[in-house]
Amino acid sequence: MMKQIILGAWVAASCLLAAPSIAQTDADGLMMAKNNFCGGAMYMHASWNHYWEGTLKRNNLNLGTVSTTTYNLMGNYGITGKLNFLFNVPYVRTKASAGNLAGQQGMQDLSLWLKYMPIEKSIGDGFLSVYGLLGYSTPLSNYTADLLPLSIGLRSKTTTLRAMVDYQLGSFTTTASASFMHRQNITLDRTAYYTTEMHYTNEVFMPNASQWQVRSGYRSERWIAEATYTQFTTLGGFDITRNNVPFPSNRMNAGMLGTNIKYNFLNKLNGLSIVANTQHVLSGRNVGQTNAYGLGVFYIMNMPKLGGKKAKP
Amino acid sequence: MKCRIYIAAMAIISLASCSKTLEDRSQAFPVLNPTKTDANAGNWRPILLSTANEFPLAAPSILAGTPNYILELNEIKSYQANLSQQQRQQINFWGAGAVLRWNEIMRTLVAQRNLPPYQNADGTYPFPNANNPLAYPIFPFANPPYAARAYAYLAAAQYDALVAAHFYKAQYLRQAPYKVDATIQPLLPTSDLPVYPSEDAVVMGASVEILKLLFPADIAYIQAKAAEHKVVRIMAGMNTRSDVDAGEALGKAVANKFIARARNDRAGAAAANPAVWAQFETDAVTRGETPWKSLELPARPPMLPLFGKVRAWLIDSAAMVSIRPAAPPSTQSQKFKDELNEVLNFSQNLTREQLRIAHFWADGIGTYTPPGHWNAVACEDFINLGFSEVRWARNLALLNMSLMDAAIQCWDTKYTYFNPRPSQMNPAIKSVTGVPNFPAYTSGHSTFSGAAATVLSYINPSKAAEYDAMAKEASLSRLYGAIHYRSDCEVGLQCGIRVGAFAVTRGRADGAD
Known part of the structure; x- marks a missing residue:
């Protein structure tokens, strides 16, 4: 899912921009209990009207505001209390408010995650838990990555390794994670292209990427409210040259500030939750300065209470 | 513990299994070993x-x-x-x-x-x-x-x-x-x-x-x-x-x-000046037509409007005028409306294969352009044909003189008629490639491709049918891209074939055959 955070900044493929806000995701310190399934849907909208051409921030009258709408179907299943399986299926639609380029739409990339919590213990007055995650994403349709910034994705099959630590003291939590993304090469519909040199192949070398994230806030049985900071860095790639078009193997970097709010219904509607979140790109390179928000509804099946120990009031 | 090992193993297999080294066709070209020295x-x-x-x-x-x-x-x-x-x-x-x-x-x-x-x-x-x-x-x-x-x-x-x-x-x-x-x-x-x-x-x-x-x-x-x-x-x-x-x-x-x-082929003056740009517009209005307008923001001056006056290699200026095609369908005509609707239809109902074709031939900004694409096609065929250096040069000279003459012929036509792009006439038409900043009729891609296919078919007759199919596909790619009417593509292709014939005539007489 991580790659789409940065994609979000370009294609504004917001699903994963917003994904970190949902409880029991690939980026938080929450787990589903054994045999419980949390499923839901999220709507996300992201847009930008300035972007970084290399390090130069600019607008583009021939694009106007580029917006992306994403509909996600997501789920998280507790294989055990310590091992969860997560997925996300996004449908993405892009649009430019000015100029002549046609917006694109379609099924984007399926994401699958295994989330493992090997360590969970109390330290002082709080709880410490440590996680290891393995993620994989792959395109669900034959969309093109070669129409940036209106492509719905980058197409690169991505394997993510993530280490994460969560500390909860009373209702106050802090989560930190670091990720490495191995991104497979992609192919274009053309047989030659120029990056900083000519390439006579339809295959594009995709640089790997890294990401770290810190999130902190309030977490109770009923409410979660937190702020996030995420730094995505492409490990290689090249800058867009002056007045050129973006390319999938650009050096796309972004620093993003986000907020997440989640409300868990209790009593009669127990298991139901709604989420809302925002993301704002503070700094970037070869990406759009995205503002995004998301809204979602989730439901936990066969479980009267939230899974995992963290949801205790 | 088992899970941890499983996750680690999965990750290592996944990361190690795919080499990311690109196989570049150009780097793999064999050394030249001509079948005859010429x-x-x-x-x-x-x-x-x-x-x-x-x-x-x-x-x-x-x-x-x-x-x-x-x-x-x-x-x-x-x-x-x-x-x-x-x-x-x-x-x-x-x-x-x-x-x-x-x-x-x-x-x-x-x-x-x-x-x-x-x-x-x-x-x-x-x-x-x-x-x-x-x-x-x-x-x-x-x-x-x-x-x-x-x-x-x-x-x-x-x-x-x-x-x-x-x-x-x-x-x-x-x-x-x-x-x-x-x-x-x-x-x-x-x-x-x-x-x-x-x-x-x-x-x-x-x-x-x-x-x-x-x-x-x-x-x-x-x-x-x-x-x-x-x-x-x-x-x-x-x-x-x-x-x-x-x-x-x-x-x-x-x-x-x-x-x-x-230095004296008039290309240096091809950008012209605001008075010349305005005159094209006035002339089109006088003919009762809707003149071309730049769709860029801010409006960009038309690309090299006097390139049609550049000195060609194989076609003198009188012959250049004589092969200029008749005017495109009037913007007032039913045929124009029909063609415009056809473009709209492609912009709204493009298949994935048509998108592939549009992008395969797009050769837009940051690329080696359509003439470069045809050079790449030619070179990748020539490496199998055992040409000497001088025959390589002769064949690429025929190809590229015809491509430059095709550009001149096409630009002469574009600025004779100065007609609008489809998206100018119907803003609902969105494209999957950039709209070139010059008039529509005739399609440059089509003209280049008609010329290139004609010359390459003369040089390498065994692939004539393939070159013809490629040229037609390149031509139609502009209709799929929703930036050209069918007339632009079909007439452009014919013009290109005519330009290419001049190069073939020269080739037959240069002593190399």
């Missing part, structure tokens, strides 16, 4: 040279057996005694063909410089300045007409330089160093062709001069390539330094004749 090419008809020996080349002053010649052989031996892996790779890289590699260098420069200038603060646009090439916007903006002209000058100069080289090869009959001294290893395929002057160096010398003129911001890059090319011929035991020096000097002399032509 030793008589000194008799072939040059393009600009009055005769093959218009520029004199003195007899080699360093004669076989003299102490100075022995020094030259010793230079080769000293290189060969300590060749690095990188030097061996360079020998094989350049060994694929001098004409081929300099054509690729031009394609690289075109792709790098094919970027429209960003607007000024007041909404006007700056123009690149050849006299101050590194100031933004960097000179040139290597758009399709500029690129077509660049490829043509390069190929034509290479061809004339090689015809001259063959003339002197036959006159001086100097043997290759590996034939004179058996201790010198030929590291590339050998032949009986005399080596003075070196055909690689003559191509290099001509190419450097043409590229410096056309890509003045990149002279350092060009010179570095030239230095590498020059020395690999010596390292490979194919030429002595005097073969190379003589070839370079002859190539430069020939190129200067082409540069003189380029």
Whole structure:
């Protein structure tokens, strides 16, 4: 899912921009209990009207505001209390408010995650838990990555390794994670292209990427409210040259500030939750300065209470 | 614990299983091994040279057996005694063909410089300045007409330089160093062709001069390539330094004749001025038509509106007018409305295969342009055909002269009729590739492709049907891209075929067949 955070900044493929806000995701310190399934849907909208051409921030009258709408179907299943399986299926639609380029739409990339919590213990007055995650994403349709910034994705099959630590003291939590993304090469519909040199192949070398994230806030049985900071860095790639078009193997970097709010219904509607979140790109390179928000509804099946120990009031 | 091991194993397998090294077709080209030397090419008809020996080349002053010649052989031996892996790779890289590699260098420069200038603060646009090439916007903006002209000058100069080289090869009959001294290893395929002057160096010398003129911001890059090319011929035991020096000097002399032509071919005036731009609009209104308007924001001046007046290679100005097609369907006509609706339909119901085709042939900004695409197609076919350097040059000269003439013919048509793009007439039409900033009729891609397919079918008849299919696909790709009407594509293709025929006529009479 991580790659789409940065994609979000370009294609504004917001699903994963917003994904970190949902409880029991690939980026938080929450787990589903054994045999419980949390499923839901999220709507996300992201847009930008300035972007970084290399390090130069600019607008583009021939694009106007580029917006992306994403509909996600997501789920998280507790294989055990310590091992969860997560997925996300996004449908993405892009649009430019000015100029002549046609917006694109379609099924984007399926994401699958295994989330493992090997360590969970109390330290002082709080709880410490440590996680290891393995993620994989792959395109669900034959969309093109070669129409940036209106492509719905980058197409690169991505394997993510993530280490994460969560500390909860009373209702106050802090989560930190670091990720490495191995991104497979992609192919274009053309047989030659120029990056900083000519390439006579339809295959594009995709640089790997890294990401770290810190999130902190309030977490109770009923409410979660937190702020996030995420730094995505492409490990290689090249800058867009002056007045050129973006390319999938650009050096796309972004620093993003986000907020997440989640409300868990209790009593009669127990298991139901709604989420809302925002993301704002503070700094970037070869990406759009995205503002995004998301809204979602989730439901936990066969479980009267939230899974995992963290949801205790 | 089991899970942890499983996760770690999965991750390692996943990360290790896929190599990310690209397989580049150009890097894998085999070394050139011509099936015949074309030793008589000194008799072939040059393009600009009055005769093959218009520029004199003195007899080699360093004669076989003299102490100075022995020094030259010793230079080769000293290189060969300590060749690095990188030097061996360079020998094989350049060994694929001098004409081929300099054509690729031009394609690289075109792709790098094919970027429209960003607007000024007041909404006007700056123009690149050849006299101050590194100031933004960097000179040139290597758009399709500029690129077509660049490829043509390069190929034509290479061809004339090689015809001259063959003339002197036959006159001086100097043997290759590996034939004179058996201790010198030929590291590339050998032949009986005399080596003075070196055909690689003559191509290099001509190419450097043409590229410096056309890509003045990149002279350092060009010179570095030239230095590498020059020395690999010596390292490979194919030429002595005097073969190379003589070839370079002859190539430069020939190129200067082409540069003189380029300075007077009217391309320098093709951008025109606001009064000329306004006149096109007025004329279209007078004819009762909707004039073309730039769809860019802010509106950008039309691309090289007087490129249709540039001096062509194979078609005189009267003939250029005579092959100009009739006007496109009037913007008032039912046929126009029908064609506009067809474009709208493609923009709203494009299949994935049609999108592939639109992108395969798009060759838009930041690419080597449609003429570059056809050069790439030609070169990838030629490497299998066993051509000599001079035949490579002759064939690429025919192709590229026809591509430049196609650009001239197409631009003449575009600015005769000055008709609007589909999206101007119906803003609901959105495209999957950039809308070119010049009138629609006729399609440049179609004209280029008709010309290229015609010339390539003459050179390589076994693939004629394939070239024809490629040209038709390239032509229709612009309709799929929703930036051209069907008339633009079909008429453009026919015009291109007509332009290509001029090159075929020349080819049949140049002595190479």
